[in-house]
């Protein structure tokens with residue numbers, strides 16, 4: 601029998617991430633993606649965490665090694681609820697996010713409400 | 724006498740530093756090759772006569788942020804003075820092979836890739852020190868990229884003003900309406916930074932947003 605070729609995809613619940621600090625979240629994501637996994641985050645990251653993840657990714661890129669990540673999230677929605685308006689800072693609702701190694705995950709198409717991605721099983 | 728004069732000069736410098744309102748710092752952001760430096764050059768040339776940085780069809784030409792202080796823009800009877808920061812193109816991945824495909828040798832490509840990663844970090848760090856952002860997009864490309872989403876999200880989270888520029892509208896494939904539909908909550912101007920098309924409207928919008 602031919603061993604099953606494939607990649608691992610982890611669906612990460614909002615609850616799992618909510619127990620982590622921003623630094624832990626970014627570390628967790630980077631470690632998973634560097635080991636070749638594709639992550640689907642139920643709730644995504646805050647814009648600040650996304651920026652931090654991009655920075656961390658850049659520090660880890662190596663020639664002929666890790667070439668970075670592919671990350672796709674939806675534009676966040678500004679919280680227009682009553683509570684959101686009371687809080688001075690703009691409360692943003694982040695949304696589902698897909699993150700994977702750049703050499704294995706390619707975004708085919710994306711619009712406000714749909715992400716279509718291609719996952720390659722050969723590097 | 725000289726001492727007193729020097730003292731006076733120092734005092735007036737200090738006075739200026741203490742009481743002069745700081746110019747708004749506006750960062751020019753966007754993916755590699757969107758035309759950020761072409762636009763920065765045009766702004767700086769139009770209002771100061773200088774240039775800002777080099778432009779290339781190869782991505783990650785700008786690998787260090789550059790600041791030009793005190794650019795005064797006069798439009799429609801109003802005047803604003805801004806510090807303009809041209810930033811390296813943001814990306815989530817950088818592969819040196821792409822530069823080799825553009826004809827660079829391996830050593831040079833690797834060096835460019837390394838500098839490009841440092842440039843991205845610098846651009847991300849600058850985000851925390853700005854009063855507003857001009858987000859430049861290539862109107863011939865898909866606007867829903869992570870880089871655009873992340874920059875917009877960071878500005879929204881801090882309630883800072885953002886002006887979206889749909890660039891390269893001189894090209895037949897340009898579709899600025901796709902950009903407008905993607906981010907309807909922010910003002911957008913369509914321009915050609917290269918040819919100067921619609922640049923007056925851009926300056927008016929700039930004064931409105933950041934003045």
Ligand SMILES: Nc1nc2c(ncn2[C@@H]2O[C@H](COP(=O)(O)OP(=O)(O)OP(=O)(O)O)[C@@H](O)[C@H]2O)c(=O)[nH]1
Nearest residue numbers: 755756757758759760761779783784785812916917
């Ligand atoms: N047709 C057309 N080409 C443009 C326009 N603006 C810039 N370009 C071209 O796009 C390429 C990239 O321009 P740059 O200004 O270097 O882009 P950048 O965003 O600063 O790129 P990086 O510094 O690499 O991130 C160059 O070949 C420019 O001549 C435009 O309005 N129309």
Ligand SMILES: [Mg+2]
Nearest residue numbers: 759760784785
């Ligand atoms: Mg540039």
